[in-house]
Amino acid sequence: MKEICIAVTGINATDNPGPGCGIIRSLRYNPDFRGRIIGLAYDAMDPGNFLSDHVNASYIIPYPSQGIEVLLSAIKEIHRNDPIDVLIPSLDAELLNFIKIQSELSRMGIRTFLPGEEGFKMRSKNVLAEFCKSNGITVPSTHCIYSIEDIYHLNMNYPLYIKGLFYDAYLVHSYTEASNAFGILCARWGLPLLAQEYIPGEEFDIVALGDGRGETIGAVPMKKMSLTEKKKAWAGITIENPVLIEMTKKIVKSLCWRGPLEVEIIANLESQKYYLIEINPRFPAWCFLAPGAGQNLPEALVRMALEEDILPFEGYQVGKLFVRYSCEVLADLKDIEQLLIQGKLINQAPKGKTS
């Protein structure tokens, strides 16, 4: 890969991490990687800002709620000082904004590899059931809820999930619990929320990459081995289950998905029933497992953004394990000062830096 500058968002690497640091580590996993990687952060305290072994520089960008004009202006300013070749957005809440400005970014010479607005909206949690029905994919019964009254009138059995449109889900066992969950999620993420049927079974997650023409460039399925309190994967292992790959390929084909995605499936292996739970329109935080198993999907995305011809990956290593760990990163007062005052931090000579 020629020497390029790649900007990555979602470098909030807490116990509920964004995907950014996993994407960056994947890119640097290739020993031949040459170039700069810059982090685009929403908060000065995002840990990725201080990972000087991985990130050449990081810049603070405005929150998605500030709109596309403010975002575009911030990216322009960063691009003027630190020219970006490829930008990889990685958070659900920001993606629509980046999709809307992708043409403008392209005119500035910043390549992205994002889904179209229509495909992005079709996999949204509140219309997922409709999409699945028309494409022969089994999905748990799901209803949009706009008020506590809607919960009262739900024609569903408990337990069930109350979910935020972008993040978070609570398993609730009664109307009272559901009302409490409604209050918490509504305050945190706004409306609508979703009520989803509880499906007993094992959860599997698949990281994949679509080429935008219906082809799946790669797909790696994973079973979570240990979870955080927020039910996020703290360890996982690649598995071999052809049904999961076929379902993922079907989704990519149906949506003509362009870019990365994470597919969440609940399976009852005894009855061989598979239910699609969610399609997340971005790399998952555990995406570093994919290059470890032989499919460097973030690198493939960069190559596709640069309009290189990419052949689909064939196979991956089954039984490849990842285990997360928490680690203290040291920084100086001047680092946090730079981030807070200037909105940027230039790090010293990370790996792969050649200039």
Added chain:
Amino acid sequence: MVFDRLKQIAISDTGFIFNPLNGDMFQVNSTGLFLLEKCKQEQSVENILDALVEEFDVEKIEAEKDLDIFFKQLMMHGLLEKEQKNY
């Protein structure tokens, strides 16, 4: 017994077992390892029982009980199915 699912699992000679279908991991002792190898060879239950008696020098009635418990554990973990008979 239907041993098809056992054919897919990875068994190391240390007794470590990985089911690639769902990521489950198990550990078996040397007796379990012996039985799993026989199952993977698709031997009949009667043959497996005879082999168990011969290899470990146990009474057939004891071996039968142990084998039954072992098969139940395999079924519990989704590694073994009872043969479906069509009448």
